[in-house]
Amino acid sequence: METLEHLIAELPTARAPRALKARILACVAQAAERSLRAYRILFGALSVVSAALMVPAASFAAREFSQSAFASYFSLLFSDGGMALANWKDLTLSLAESAPIIGVTLILAAAFALLASVRAFGRYAGHRAPAHAMV
Numbered sequence: 775m776e777t778l779e780h781l782i783a784e785l786p787t788a789r790a791p792r793a794l795k796a797r798i799l800a801c802v803a804q805a806a807e808r809s810l811r812a813y814r815i816l817f818g819a820l821s822v823v824s825a826a827l828m829v830p831a832a833s834f835a836a837r838e839f840s841q842s843a844f845a846s847y848f849s850l851l852f853s854d855g856g857m858a859l860a861n862w863k864d865l866t867l868s869l870a871e872s873a874p875i876i877g878v879t880l881i882l883a884a885a886f887a888l889l890a891s892v893r894a895f896g897r898y899a900g901h902r903a904p905a906h907a908m909v
Contacts, residue, residue: 835877
């Protein structure tokens with residue numbers, strides 16, 4: 775049995791077969807293509823799902839907006855500016871209290887998820903496996 779020092783001493787002189795390098799590079803290229811395909815599928819699916827979630831989020835926000843008195847309070851800013859300035863504290867609190875926060879939050883979350891997934895999909899969509907890995 776050879777000692778570790780003997781194996782380490784012969785390591786720089788050991789040569790691998792030429793076909794081994796080509797096979798290794800082919801496996802690396804296949805793994806890179808598989809990884810890119812998985813990223814494309816993942817972020818493409820996330821883009822579709824987050825775009826589909828925009829519809830229920832928008833309908834929920836619209837329903838919440840119509841049920842709250844936010845539009846009435848907000849219209850006071852433009853219809854009677856003097857009254858709005860005179861009672862600005864009460865109007866501000868009423869606007870904050872009646873704002874459809876959950877609906878707006880859902881829309882913003884879905885929009886953020888959509889933009890992030892489209893950005894990630896775009897990052898991987900045009901890529902190919904590295905040229906040095908191609909055989």
